[in-house]
Amino acid sequence: MKRYSKKRQAILDLLHETTEHPSAEGIYRQLKPVYPDLSLGTVYRNLKELGEDGTIASVAVVNDRERFDGRTDPHTHAICSECGKIVDLDGITLPAELLLRAGEASDFSITYAKLQFVGVCGECRKARENGGI
Amino acid sequence: MKRYSKKRQAILDLLHETTEHPSAEGIYRQLKPVYPDLSLGTVYRNLKELGEDGTIASVAVVNDRERFDGRTDPHTHAICSECGKIVDLDGITLPAELLLRAGEASDFSITYAKLQFVGVCGECRKARENGGI
DNA sequence: CTATTAGTAGTAATGATTCTTGTTAAGGAG
DNA sequence: CTCCTTAACAAGAATCATTACTACTAATAG
Numbered sequence: 275m276k277r278y279s280k281k282r283q284a285i286l287d288l289l290h291e292t293t294e295h296p297s298a299e300g301i302y303r304q305l306k307p308v309y310p311d312l313s314l315g316t317v318y319r320n321l322k323e324l325g326e327d328g329t330i331a332s333v334a335v336v337n338d339r340e341r342f343d344g345r346t347d348p349h350t351h352a353i354c355s356e357c358g359k360i361v362d363l364d365g366i367t368l369p370a371e372l373l374l375r376a377g378e379a380s381d382f383s384i385t386y387a388k389l390q391f392v393g394v395c396g397e398c399r400k401a402r403e404n405g406g407i
Numbered sequence: 408m409k410r411y412s413k414k415r416q417a418i419l420d421l422l423h424e425t426t427e428h429p430s431a432e433g434i435y436r437q438l439k440p441v442y443p444d445l446s447l448g449t450v451y452r453n454l455k456e457l458g459e460d461g462t463i464a465s466v467a468v469v470n471d472r473e474r475f476d477g478r479t480d481p482h483t484h485a486i487c488s489e490c491g492k493i494v495d496l497d498g499i500t501l502p503a504e505l506l507l508r509a510g511e512a513s514d515f516s517i518t519y520a521k522l523q524f525v526g527v528c529g530e531c532r533k534a535r536e537n538g539g540i
Numbered sequence: 541c542t543a544t545t546a547g548t549a550g551t552a553a554t555g556a557t558t559c560t561t562g563t564t565a566a567g568g569a570g
Numbered sequence: 571c572t573c574c575t576t577a578a579c580a581a582g583a584a585t586c587a588t589t590a591c592t593a594c595t596a597a598t599a600g
Contacts, residue, residue: 279565279566279579281579282578298556298557312580313579313581313582314557314580315559315579315580316579316580319558319559319579320578338588340556352509352515354515355518363509363512365508366505366508366512368505373524375498376483376485377524379485379499380485380526380528381528381529382494382524382526382527382528383526383527384485384526385525385526386526388521388525389501389522390520390521391506391509391515391517391519393515393516393518394515396515409546410597410598412597414548415547431588432587444548445548445549446548446549446551447549448548448549448588448590451587451588452590455588471557471587473587473588
């Protein structure tokens, strides 16, 4: 019997609406203007609880900051190693056969697969080129 | 001109010989008996430097602890969500075509792909079953 | 040998996250 | 509506992995 207070709901809504995969602090920064008495601890606590529920997911730790996702269905991410941007790659999915083979090869009951591409995003590439002139 | 002191070499050797993907503290625990004056800070410092070199790699952060690998060639891992065990899955590789498509779909210059399977290892599964009786 | 510099132990500092305390407010029973 | 129980919260203290700093030691070059 979870009460889904305004603030918890706001955190969840934000995660559902954004495609940014924000960190705890990013969420705090975005919600603080709307809920001026929001505290960072509340954001952390709710992220943790929602994560344990399976209501939200942790995508990755980028630059020491954990990043969260309102989507819990398995999907692929691309992560920019320069600016930390994370984008969804919905079209790119793992062949089901690989999952099976992974389970056999490891003797694990596989819960899910994590597929991430790490590289440099278009913007950072441009920034680099301009910087290089 | 890196001097590869005994301790640095020992850390690197350990990472080359083991398949355990240990954490900083795990390495410290294993080497401390051999080098009684080894300090945890030294392990951290060397892991960081070796990582920046590209001599070793960071596999994942499991239970808030970063895990390291002496292998730097891209390869797949299976991670047990209960005990944190990490095993290599050499046969399981990403179709090259997916990499290309990911680059196009994201407009990233992909540096590498990270493929990890998360699940419950055989041992933890057994432990569960026994516990459940 | 001696100057120079890498490497280190030990410890202090950092920074993200978690926990604790005291408070507020929501919901339900009467 | 009023009392009671409990969720939720802010603020700040505490924790814990990791990093930085300081003074010391050891290897190397000249």
